[in-house]
Amino acid sequence: MSDAEPGLRERKRRATRLAIQQAALRIAIEEGLAAVTVDEISRRADVSPRTFFNYFPNKEGAILGDDPTLPDDDTLADFVAGGPTGDLLADLGALLVHSTRELIEERGLIEERQQVLRAAPELFSRRMESMKEFQAAIEGAIVARFAAAADGAPDVSGEPERRRRARLASLVALAALRHAWWQWSDAGSDTHLVDELERSFADLDALVSRSLV
Incomplete structure (x- = not known):
């Protein structure tokens, strides 16, 4: 991975978050969704209910786990301003890499969550809504980046065209993220999701430039 390994405090935080998700999913698999309660999740994860709520707002959140979110720091501002490289796809890749660093990397969770979601259409719908x-x-x-680039220059495309192009770029970026998830979940234990995401965007760049044969 390109960043340094997290410190002890961060590793403990991630371990607790993972334990809570594992407990929620295993209760659902073993006993059904009706048996999933905050108290039972907390008992199995060996945390207090108060600690549970420090990580998830409700039991459904623990079952669904973490979706990527855009950073709310200088990374996003840099992207909107045209950074870090000036190439839209490359910069989208860097932005999503930053977004996925907080996700729990545990392949077993993927299989268990898919098993639970297949039996719970309402939760699957919530997951799809969060990704939308x-x-x-x-x-x-991306729209904000296009607008910033056009600041002070004649705007021949206008807001509708910027949004049309931004929607296309966002869907391409999510396709690369999904590809990275698939590759990572099928790969060996020595790979990281962030590494696979970087590779997926590198392959995408090669495809766009027609250098991949």
């Missing part, structure tokens, strides 16, 4: 919200956030950031 993430796509809309990416689209909005």
Whole structure:
């Protein structure tokens, strides 16, 4: 991975978050969704209910786990301003890499969550809705980048055209993210999701430039 390994405090935080998700999913698989309660999740994860709520707002959140979100720091501002490289696809890749660093990397969770979601259409719908919200956030950031680039210059395309192009770019970015998830979940234990995402965007760039044969 390109960043340094997290410190002890961060590793403990991630371990607790992982334990809560594992407990929620295993209760659902073993006993059904009706048996999933905050108290039972907390008991199995060996945390207090108060600690549970420090990580998730409700039991459904623990089952669904973490979706990527755009950063709310200088990374997003840099993207909107045209950074870090000036190439839209490359910069989208860097932005999503930053977004996915907080996600729990545990392949077992993927299989268990898919098993639970297949039996719970209402939760699957919530997961799809959260990803649509993430796509809309990416689209909005790209629109803002286009608007910033056009500042002070004649705007021949206008807002509708900027949004049309931004929507296309956001969907391409999410396709690369999904590709990275697939590659990572099928790969060996020595790979990281962030590494696969970087590779997916590198391959995408090669495809766009017609250098991949």
